[in-house]
Amino acid sequence: MADLTDPLAARREKLARLRAAGVDPYPPRFSRSHQAAEVLERFAELEEDASVRVAGRLQSLRPMGKTTFGHIEDASGRVQIYARRDQLGEKGYRLLKTIDLGDFLGVRGSVFRTRMGEISIRVEELVILAKSLRPMPVVKERDGERYDTFQDREARYRQRYLDLMLNPETRETFRQRSRTIAALRRLLDARGFLEVETPVLQLVYGGALARPFRTHHNALGLDLYLRIAEELPLKKLIVGGLERVYEIGRVFRNEGLDRHHNPEFTMLEFYWAYADYRDAMDLVEEMLRAVAREVCGGLEIAWGEHQIDLEPPFARRSMMELIREATGEQVLEQDAETLRATCRRLEAEMPPDASRGKLIEKIFDLAVAPALVQPTFVTDHPKLVSPLAKSHRDDPERLVERFELFVGGQELANAFSELNDPEEQRRRFEQQGALRAAGDEEAHPLDEDYLMALEHGMPPAAGVGIGVDRLVMLLTGAEAIRDVLLFPHMRPRTRGAAPAAPTDRGEA
């Protein structure tokens, strides 16, 4: 005899009882006439009407002898069910004894309002649609107040399905994420951009300054990299004449993880022939406006204690000017030693091989970026850290035509007038090679295949990359990237030496 105080054993025993009674605990389908929310919304026309058929997960159960109340929940919401023995019959009512919280049920019955005023379904037929064998955490609710909520962060990330079934705000966050991406796609489509897909597995990675993941192709006996950006293949499409292309895809960077970083994340990149980085700023402003309207219903967004205003136009400030205002330093004129000293003053010890460009970026990150709460385009970066950007029309020796959009102290977008001079591109790659030789593991590798494409001629073009996860964080007020990723990267769970399946509540 199974120990019935063990919830797992108790549920398996009920499952066996159902099967013994000839009930299929996992029937193939159930046809619904209404969603839960519809029953509530259309109560006036449904009341005491024929029958509605609703299905969902059982979220609460209150048996009271010959009467039982409960709530079933579907994607639209939850509705109360009311079962009576005299209505269901002896046999039908006994089925309730084999039901647990978390089971999927289908009910048929009439809609009415209880004495306490809650719109409910008087159950005339009850069907088990899927027996649940593990107890889910129980969240109770009264007068809108929720008790014993499921808040353990680790469990929420590792078992997102529990988070989704128990926390409505989690469901809302991911709906907002989906709406954000849909809105971006709609806007680009409307502007004549073509959505494309480019390879994730690459022989030479590129398009950003970052360390890659490595993988291996067995049949070809070939080591490959997972892409760190979408950039280079997309620009080959510009060479090919597609003129306006974009990709929303996963990129992979082999770096540490924290509140703002996951090893794989979603990047939107678009490339726009015959436009420059200033045109791109206009379009990015419009994209943020469209997305904020769609997802937040307005252009004012709460961000911690601040209100962020996404009404265009955004501030456009040169990086060097911002650094000068914050530190008094004319960094563009200074040598590496002076820059390193400034870093030290800002409490960052930089590696001895760090280039001037990296040092300037660091100074910016420490002294300027955190204060950029309202949307700000930071423009005109040092050439050394921007190997794919076109030299600046006003200062071609030292600067490039580039912007990064900062909102809430975070970088949301990175863009430039694309470098389309193949000879200069080769020299920039070679310069990166020198940085790499000096120990910079993030320096951009030389890509002959890309250079060949450029030699065929690429029209002037603007290119933009937007960190979709961070955009969603901004729009949803999430403070960690994990809160906007359905399945954030987690260390594997191990028990002792042997790798084990993820632990689950109720596991012996």
Place this chain on the structure above:
RNA sequence: GCGCCAGUAGCUCAAUUGGCAGAGCAACUGACUCUUAAUCAGUAGGUUCGGGGUUCGAUUCCCUGCUGGCGCACCA
């Protein structure tokens, strides 16, 4: 990778100076035909994260490992 903090029943959390490991919810049994954190009576449930040490005695003190959270560093 470094620093700080945490890990006790399925869940949320207690446990005095180092002295019998507890409560609520969930589970199980019973009562209850308009309840809603249903209520009432009862039952069961523990490798106190793993390993080692100190001690007559360790949830508690020490060492070590694992996992997580937060911060720093790197990156977007």
